[in-house]
Amino acid sequence: AQKVTQAQTEISVVEKEDVTLDCVYETRDTTYYLFWYKQPPSGELVFLIRRNSFDEQNEISGRYSWNFQKSTSSFNFTITASQVVDSAVYFCALKGYGGSQGNLIFGKGTKLSVKP
């Protein structure tokens, strides 16, 4: 069975603090993809990043960075120098290729509140 766990339900930080959102996944597939999506208060789902299981390089995009470690089945997301506009619910998701047609398995999300 595939599963995504985001243990942090809510996180509150003050602007300019760094914050890390944790994501732990379970899968028996050897080929899989991991994703992060952002859901701002307006409600839409915004794609942030996709990482495949064969690429463990960390990724940095501006203030965002992602740390993928297969040894611990984790795909953590760090926001550096957080801003109020980062306030949103962040979802980690997994797509495997051993079973159904590639649908996403979502974690329950982490609600990030960045206060000025």
Added chain:
Amino acid sequence: NAGVTQTPKFRILKIGQSMTLQCTQDMNHNYMYWYRQDPGMGLKLIYYSVGAGITDKGEVPNGYNVSRSTTEDFPLRLELAAPSQTSVYFCASSYPGRSSTDTQYFGPGTRLTVL
């Protein structure tokens, strides 16, 4: 490109009523999906389609039906609305097989309340 569009944005139904949630994408994606998001939860797959004329159940299909007559459209039908179907519904599309685009892109969602 408009991407994935959904209508309506909001809807209130009475128990037992029926309705269709519309979803259209203009990215020529062959895969389309319907998810529901309940408060404090991640998204759960209701139905998906790998191409026109082909649909299959996801994790929570009971109470819903879908059809896919064209590549662009993937409507979701609720036949007998129940309070348990109060949720936010998201449609998504993707184009698996091309690694650079094997990502699901979501519509803005439809907030449905059944009273």
